[in-house]
Amino acid sequence: MSTERDLPMALRAAYLSLHRVSDASFASYGVTADQFVLLATLSQGQALTQRELASRMSSDPSTVRAMLVLLDHGGLVKRQSHPSDARAKTVALTAAGKRKLQQLWNASQQIRDKMFGCLEPSDAGTLVELLRRVANALTEENVASLVALTNSTSVN
Amino acid sequence: MSTERDLPMALRAAYLSLHRVSDASFASYGVTADQFVLLATLSQGQALTQRELASRMSSDPSTVRAMLVLLDHGGLVKRQSHPSDARAKTVALTAAGKRKLQQLWNASQQIRDKMFGCLEPSDAGTLVELLRRVANALTEENVASLVALTNSTSVN
DNA sequence: TATTGTTATACTCTATAACTATA
DNA sequence: TATAGTTATAGAGTATAACAATA
Numbered sequence A, B: 001m002s003t004e005r006d007l008p009m010a011l012r013a014a015y016l017s018l019h020r021v022s023d024a025s026f027a028s029y030g031v032t033a034d035q036f037v038l039l040a041t042l043s044q045g046q047a048l049t050q051r052e053l054a055s056r057m058s059s060d061p062s063t064v065r066a067m068l069v070l071l072d073h074g075g076l077v078k079r080q081s082h083p084s085d086a087r088a089k090t091v092a093l094t095a096a097g098k099r100k101l102q103q104l105w106n107a108s109q110q111i112r113d114k115m116f117g118c119l120e121p122s123d124a125g126t127l128v129e130l131l132r133r134v135a136n137a138l139t140e141e142n143v144a145s146l147v148a149l150t151n152s153t154s155v156n
Numbered sequence C: 001t002a003t004t005g006t007t008a009t010a011c012t013c014t015a016t017a018a019c020t021a022t023a
Numbered sequence D: 001t002a003t004a005g006t007t008a009t010a011g012a013g014t015a016t017a018a019c020a021a022t023a
Helices: A003-029 A033-043 A050-056 A061-073 A095-107 A109-117 A121-137 A144-152 B003-029 B033-043 B050-056 B061-073 B095-107 B109-117 B121-137 B144-152
Strands: A077-081 A089-093 B077-081 B089-093
Touching: A003 A033, A003 A095, A003 A109, A003 B003, A003 B033, A003 B109, A003 B121, A033 A050, A033 A061, A033 A077, A033 A089, A033 A095, A033 B003, A050 A061, A050 A089, A061 A077, A089 A095, A095 A109, A109 B003, A109 B121, A121 B003, A121 B109, A121 B121, B003 B033, B003 B095, B003 B109, B033 B050, B033 B061, B033 B077, B033 B089, B033 B095, B050 B061, B050 B089, B061 B077, B089 B095, B095 B109
Parallel strands: none
Antiparallel strands: A077 A089, B077 B089
């Protein structure tokens, strides 16, 4: 049993499956799976700065900015000056964005049903907890030593 | 307890963390995380057709083909006519590809150590099993009903 | 007829680096 | 000096559809 190979591949397979079926179910709404994640993240914390938004959705500011341009164009999101920090902008859902998110949430309910349907109730919690531990262990800070070591190792 | 929101996001966060640190640790070798997955998949089943390769790495034939062009250019992979099916091509690692894969495996050992270091030995197996169940539940066949329903639902 | 792979094409996400304007 | 966001730029992965060759 080579769990060492299997865990990374299983993680990849599960995520890509989720991403793929999500993209498919959102396509007719003109929204991607990643854009859905952005909208859903906003709905849980209005008036985030772009950096905070990027951090919460495991992305980076540059990527988020590109996504926001698209969503802004579609009228789903609005950006305003931060009240106390003139450098920053706060991002929030528009009314249309909230309606769209509700539609997307409904459209993807069947995906979540499939996900939870194959798990015992207690398994779902376990899975979340284990995934969080893994994500945490693989933070850039935690693997920073890795970069240094890799660079000092003979390459090629 | 909104596990319903949390599980998809935790899955996303864990995978993207893994992908990011992998990309970082492979960058100096001129290889991406996804290319590493392709090479590693080949090492476990030489002479796969491109379709099989795509399926095993949770990708699609068109994407795999684009990746193979890059890897072929770098001399890490070779494609040959399938012995019994003239339409198909078999893909295999070259000698250079095998050497490179060994380097990449070593370079990424610390990532796996971090992953498994945060889990009890039994947790690792549990995690793999739960992820496989989820991935399986989210196969296109299993969510095919979803597509039909989504299309018949009023959009926008 | 169905399938393997190729080609053309396009778009999203990703990410680095240089820049500005503020803090 | 450090930080928030923008801009320019580049590349990778993703995916669809039309096509040729073969099964």
